[in-house]
Amino acid sequence: MEKYELQKLRDLPIEGVAERLGLSVRMHKALCPFHDDHHASLSFSVRRNSFRCFVCGAHGGPIDLAMRYLNKPFLDAVRWLADEHNVIIDEWQPRSTSFNVHRSTFNVQRSTFNVHRYTRYFEHPFLNDEARHFLFDERRLDPRVVRWCRLTSWRDKQDVPWLQIPYYDREGKLVGIQNRNLGFTPIPSPKGDGSLPLKGEVGGGAPRFRFPQGSECGIYNLPVLNMLRAGEPLYITEGCSDCWAMLSAGHKAIAIPSATLLKRKNAEQLSTFHFQHSTPFIMYPDRDEPGERLFMQLKELLPNLEHRQLPPDCKDFSDYYLKNKTG
Numbered sequence: 001m002e003k004y005e006l007q008k009l010r011d012l013p014i015e016g017v018a019e020r021l022g023l024s025v026r027m028h029k030a031l032c033p034f035h036d037d038h039h040a041s042l043s044f045s046v047r048r049n050s051f052r053c054f055v056c057g058a059h060g061g062p063i064d065l066a067m068r069y070l071n072k073p074f075l076d077a078v079r080w081l082a083d084e085h086n087v088i089i090d091e092w093q094p095r096s097t098s099f100n101v102h103r104s105t106f107n108v109q110r111s112t113f114n115v116h117r118y119t120r121y122f123e124h125p126f127l128n129d130e131a132r133h134f135l136f137d138e139r140r141l142d143p144r145v146v147r148w149c150r151l152t153s154w155r156d157k158q159d160v161p162w163l164q165i166p167y168y169d170r171e172g173k174l175v176g177i178q179n180r181n182l183g184f185t186p187i188p189s190p191k192g193d194g195s196l197p198l199k200g201e202v203g204g205g206a207p208r209f210r211f212p213q214g215s216e217c218g219i220y221n222l223p224v225l226n227m228l229r230a231g232e233p234l235y236i237t238e239g240c241s242d243c244w245a246m247l248s249a250g251h252k253a254i255a256i257p258s259a260t261l262l263k264r265k266n267a268e269q270l271s272t273f274h275f276q277h278s279t280p281f282i283m284y285p286d287r288d289e290p291g292e293r294l295f296m297q298l299k300e301l302l303p304n305l306e307h308r309q310l311p312p313d314c315k316d317f318s319d320y321y322l323k324n325k326t327g
């Protein structure tokens with residue numbers, strides 16, 4: 001067997017291999033087949049693509065798991081894995097993908113956000129140098145806020161660093177992801193009038209933001225609602241950056257980047273929340289025309305939204321936060 005083929009087998013998703021072997025995997029755990037187990041002692045690390053039992057000590061990668069479980073020597077286990085390769089890959093890949101390929105009538109599936117696939121990204125957040133620089137040097141954010149928001153980072157094949165921002169619903173279920181390009185350098189507007197740059201150049205012109213298929217990024221940081229005390233104000237910001245600044249300043253905050261992305265059910269959810277908990281909704285709109293427009297649009301959906309004015313020399317709340325921080 002070729003070396004690269006062996007590597008392909010080592011890279012088979014460990015939980016996919018376990019399920020193919022007949023183990024029932026839940027929440028990255030299963031009953032250990034190597035000792036008399038009643039408590040799902042076998043743990044899977046998706047990141048390391050390995051398994052470990054903390055009772056009997058069994059551990060290893062996909063090939064080890066197949067060898068031990070099938071009680072076969074290395075070559076036989078490898079052959080079994082190679083035979084099962086396509087099945088494991090097919091079974092383990094997002095179901096929605098195979099729907100798209102085989103049944104075009106199921107196009108609706110295309111917009112389904114693959115929670116299962118993405119949740120694990122945020123289990124062990126990792127911040128690369130670019131992310132740390134952006135969050136802590138440039139934005140001066142409180143590390144506790146960064147942990148609470150489970151921000152993580154990665155690097156794509158073109159070596160572009162991305163900050164990965166998870167969106168959760170109120171129950172803490174992942175509903176969407178926003179990827180922010182940390183290597184983005186805006187191209188100055190040719191007009192030279194300081195108007196917003198629309199394009200950036202980095203790593204072959206990757207965009208500033210990217211959203212995985214089906215991401216629902218209507219409201220950011222919804223789980224914070226569960227931490228609000230009765231009567232405590234909820235601050236509404238325009239985007240994640242302002243939300244992190246608001247949180248770092250010690251306020252409870254969510255972000256609603258766009259009134260058009262705010263679904264009716266979310267607006268109703270917020271209005272109900274306001275009614276039940278007498279929560280004041282407060283917004284510091286960006287000091288520009290789009291900022292005021294967003295405020296007016298949100299005010300229609302959330303009639304109780306209060307307007308606060310930023311000082312004249314601050315364009316948005318992040319700016320205000322940084323000015324206060326640096327004194």
Ligand SMILES: [Zn+2]
Nearest residue numbers: 032035053056
């Ligand atoms: Zn065990």
